Amino acid sequence: MTDLCPVGGGDAWEVTVVSEPFTTGSEDVDTAVGRLQEQARRRDWDLVVGLTELPLHDDEGRHLLVTTDPGEQTAVLSLPALGGLRMRARARRAVRSLVSGMVDANSNDERRVALPRRRGRWRLLVGMVLANRPWLLVPGLKSALVAALATGAVATINSTVWLLAGTMSWWRLVVATVASIALAVGWLVVDGELWDRPDDDSPQARERSRLYNASTVVTLVVGVLICYVALYVVNAVWALFILDPHVMGNYLQTPLGHGDLFVVAWFVASAATVGGGLGSGLESDEAIRAAAYSKREQDRRDRLAHDRKPG
Structure with a gap:
């Protein structure tokens, strides 16, 4: 579906929402980002934010809340990493923050937010169970x-x-x-x-x-x-x-x-x-x-x- 919404008080954006399954291996954050970037090029999107019910991890084995690539205007957010409680409100705020951050970013460096080792693992587990x-x-x-x-x-x-x-x-x-x-x-x-x-x-x-x-x-x-x-x-x-x-x-x-x-x-x-x-x-x-x-x-x-x- 499509809608028009203002971001950060600026111009209106045309938002396209697509729901489809990630294939095996998309728990790896680089794989997930790569597939989103492929979607963006194929559909001619200016900016793409992916929401997944899968836990994300990097090559070091860390569990991630979010990763952004401002240069490619791509971000991936792991919903279970939000903890499961008040999921809609938290996800809505996180998406707006990601979009605004990528629009206003002055750097093209990729940024990742990792969960704390112990407390983050428990929060991720709660999110997966509630999902x-x-x-x-x-x-x-x-x-x-x-x-x-x-x-x-x-x-x-x-x-x-x-x-x-x-x-x-x-x-x-x-x-x-x-x-x-x-x-x-x-x-x-x-x-x-x-x-x-x-x-x-x-x-x-x-x-x-x-x-x-x-x-x-x-x-x-x-x-x-x-x-x-x-x-x-x-x-x-x-x-x-x-x-x-x-x-x-x-x-x-x-x-x-x-x-x-x-x-x-x-x-x-x-x-x-x-x-x-x-x-x-x-x-x-x-x-x-x-x-x-x-x-x-x-x-x-x-x-x-x-x-x-x-x-």
Whole structure:
């Protein structure tokens, strides 16, 4: 689409917005800049700013927020490096600053803004996780959701489950929670083939893979944790609606109250999470990747897998 907007109070600019995927290797900043410059020459643009959901890095392995080449009137901004929070407002300010800076620049030297080594890596990781939208993981895996709900519904009215839940201390319930989430995440990684492998043995390639794998694991943990909380609420409401704890207590010959309903719902949520993770095995690998990643990251991994195929 095109629009007219003033930059720095000067003349109006005609702005063209183009959305298309970067190909494999565009995490390297020189590659990304080169492809933008090629676009600018082909389309006869005076100035080009590229926004990417990929993390950018240079030859030294540093993660970059932005790189500019005033001589070629080209800049690349990594959106995950902004941190993920208030992304639109931050990106808008950054683009205006880049455009104004390149227009007013008196030097043709390339400038790069690198992220701090430790704090910047965490900010980049948060941006990548939020770009993956982990809250959409469960709705994207319909088979896993059905399996989890079915497991929870059956387990809630099972007398053996009530007896087991009544014998478990709080720390054992916590261990069951952690174990169920870990099992579900591990199964999704293995079954969906989500583990990223380095392109070569260089330290930069290994660092990139560690970053992508960390974002994958955190995305899945957040998504499964959201699923766990939702299952707990559903199971608790279901138990309160259909069960009378006093009747169940008489059947089991043990005193039960409404507080035991929430303990059972906690225990059942762990079992249902494992059931949901196993239910994801009914989904295709493409469906799992679509649920776990943003569209850009999914395209990047699909292209990378295609490039690695022999021939």
